[in-house]
Amino acid sequence: MSDLYVGLMSGTSVDALDIALCRFHPQFEIVAAADYLFQDALRQRINQACLDRPMHLDELLQLEQDYTEFCAASVGKFLDEHAEEREHIRAIGFHGQTLRHRPDIGTTLQMANPSLLAEHTGIDVIADFRRRDLAADGEGAPLVPAFHQYLTAQMQRPLGILNLGGIANLSLFSEDDKVEGFDTGPANTLLDQWIGLNLHRTYDENGSWAATGVVNESLLRTLLQEPYFAKPAPKSTGRELFNMAWLEAALAQQPILEPQDVQRTLVELTAVTVAQSLRHPLPKLIVCGGGASNSLLMSRLSAHLPQTEVHSSDTLGWPASHIEAAAFAWLAMCHVKRDAGNLPSTTGARGPRVLGALYPG
Structure with a gap:
């Protein structure tokens, strides 16, 4: 049996730890996957x-x-449920939890103790993926376009892959397979925080609460004035910019709005900023990440991209909610094989670099 790799990802939406057990040869396969929800107290502290x-x-x-x-503990439960595959696992790719991402000063902080994870599991752990790219004058993000390029190598170009995590990031593949990748702006992070503040829910399932509201055009115009949206790629962002303080500053310029109208406007903001990021019509856009299950957001993307076929990666057999975890399994494999894991065209780094550091199991 070929080597297996595990990817661990907890994103800026801070909802759960996503785990994906992957095989990459002879072809890509998510052998198993699971989500482990953070306890409320831990999520609040993060x-x-x-x-x-x-x-x-x-x-x-x-x-x-x-x-x-x-x-x-989550990895332990996961491996217990897939004990027959454990001996074939070569390494675990551990992203950690991003607390700060500051490419403007050349650094980033992903909270993690990979030594402890290696000690608990007895499996090699690869971690700290972003800082080598930053050391090479890159943004350290987004890293998933390299994995998207691998995933779609046999698919017709031009093509786009949109990851709707806490932040939305876009991978664009031209007809001659040139790659562009960047963060377009906020996605689930503001939606989750706003519904948490108002309804004490962790997320808006299917966008059902947002669907009860209407877009406030004045608020949308104010939000779209953010300079980040006009910044050229390569670029990356995070909760350092797109947070509740950012939203509340915009709300302070408006009359008091119904909370569901704010939620609906945030959905529109994500769809509009993604659409505005596409300088040329795109035949197909594959959507992954937690936002792919938000039916309202998916419908708004389709509305703003009438010439583009928009569909979830689920339709290709790639579970949308676990693609990012699979990306870090792939990056762990790249490290083991000493292959570059970044794409300079998407991060702005001086060149290809092997990403991550090894913590032996």
Whole structure:
């Protein structure tokens, strides 16, 4: 049996740890996948750590330890359920939890203790994927376009893949297979935070709450004035910019709005900023990430891209909610094989680089 790789991903929406067990030869296959929801207390602590506020070093260290213990326990449960595959696992790709992403000063912080995960599992762990790209003057993100290029190697170009995680990122493949990739702006992170604040839910299932509201055009115009949207690629962003303080600053310029109208406007913001990022008509756009299950958002993407066939990666047999975790399994494989994991055309790095660091199991 060929080597298997595990990918772990918890994104800026801070809802769950996504785990994907993958095979890459002779062809890509997600052998098994699962989501492990964060306990409310842990999720709240992570969200607090993402805010631009002072944090005691001991508090951060304890949070990192608790987060990694949760990841290790989740991986342990997952491997127990797939015990027959365990001996074939070559490495685990551990992204960690992004607390800060600051390409403007050449650094990023993904909270993780890969040594602890390696100790718990006895399996090699590859972690710290982004900083080598940053060291080479790249943005350190997005990293998934390289995986998207691998995934779609046999598919007709031009083609786009849109990942709707906390942040929306786009991979574009031209007819001659040139690759462009960048973050378009917010997706689930603001939607999840707004519904959490108003209805105490972790996310808006199928966009059903947003669907009860209407787009507030004045708020949408204000949000679209954000300079990031006009910035040329390569570019990357995160919760350092697109957070509740950013939204509340825009809301302060409006009369009091119904909460569901704000949610509906945030859906429209994601769809509009994705559509505006496409300079040329695209025949097909494959959507993955948690946002692919938001039927309202998917319908708005289709409405703003009338010449484009928009569909979920589920239709290709690629589970939309686990593609990003699979990407970090693939990046772990690239590290093991000493293959480059970045695409300079998407991150702006000086050249291809092997990403990550090895923590032996």
